Amino acid sequence: MLSKAQNKYIRSLTHQKYRKLHNSFIVEGDKIVREWLNEKAAIQMVIALQDWADQHNDLISRHPETPLYIVKESELESLSALQTPNQVMLVVDIPAPQPVSANGWSIALDNIQDPGNMGTIIRIADWFGIKNIACSPDCVDVYNPKVVQSAMGGHLRVNTIKVDLNEFISGAQVPVLAATLDGENIYTLPKLNPGILIIGNESHGVSENLMKKASHKITVPRIGGAESLNAAVSTGIICALLLKQC
């Protein structure tokens, strides 16, 4: 059984302030939790319904030093940050950010606000084997429960760092691409060495000072009437086209 203090601790992790204070975050839901338990992640607690725990004994036993708490459905609901019902949640250590390697493409996110977009972009990076995402300090927290949910385990394989993007880009000796509505046609871009792809804020795009530093401004050409593409969808299309070239 969870103590009152543990209850309070877990619920506090829906807020960024407390995630930072405790260097911990929550992973929720059957599918994502199974991914985490499969890895050597630093898991503090497993909180599960009896049925789920019974069915996943093998996975839980991979983490013999992690305490398992069996809770009732109502208790799990009160702890959850999500609206959808789930059967299990984990409290996990936030991993230390790794230095960004110079190999392969990186994504730089400039003030991405929507947790669904952030999570989906982490999932896209994970799909395309992109190892690093640099986030400007004003991006939504990558350990926000909705981000973790949309990333579908991407946090396990994609390194995210919070960094001043001006500095991040200034040191780069690689192509720096900025996604915009009036750039070069991405379809006819010459083959490039791997570099950095900057994706901008959902409403305002890539900020002006970063845009100036980009070596290529690129666009997915519009055929129809929409004013813009969703930030995560743009990221997916551009990654698919860039990585095809490599």
Next chain:
Amino acid sequence: MLSKAQNKYIRSLTHQKYRKLHNSFIVEGDKIVREWLNEKAAIQMVIALQDWADQHNDLISRHPETPLYIVKESELESLSALQTPNQVMLVVDIPAPQPVSANGWSIALDNIQDPGNMGTIIRIADWFGIKNIACSPDCVDVYNPKVVQSAMGGHLRVNTIKVDLNEFISGAQVPVLAATLDGENIYTLPKLNPGILIIGNESHGVSENLMKKASHKITVPRIGGAESLNAAVSTGIICALLLKQC
């Protein structure tokens, strides 16, 4: 001022049952509302804060027969189906579905459940000039407020029909592509005439009976570790690659 009955009517439109009964839906938020007012859409009511109405007199006056109701912020909040604050909403007639033209690509959605995905796919179709989306009867309603929000005006230019996809595909004399995790590499697909792209359910993919009828099973090749791509992101990538070829 809105009457009690009008209040009740507007609020009822957050439910699919009443949208169907009244053949009406809600469009919310400054940016999307401006798009709708710019078009010759059949608008039943404009409900706005005084400030917004003052600033957008020109747009409102394009619809001289549509009544304008000025409300207070608290009243607008109580009518809204969205969590984010907004300044204006419309009640709009659901347009009659148009017959699907044989020209150009169409998208067929098989049991897409997430409103965000549905709206984003309509927005993608709108971006790429894809005029028609066929939805299986078990898809989320395209007039759900969250779908309308994510589609960012796409409803104005993309025709959506609800139809048995087996029938829709059976009659087609065009390539029928199904997105899957183990199909042909989309990058090396030969150039195709425009046809139908089937996108499947978020968890289960394209259903087996539709898969059998597809002329091409296609995949965006995975490089990294993610188990799958988000349905809307896949749609975006595949559309970008297919329309590049044409």
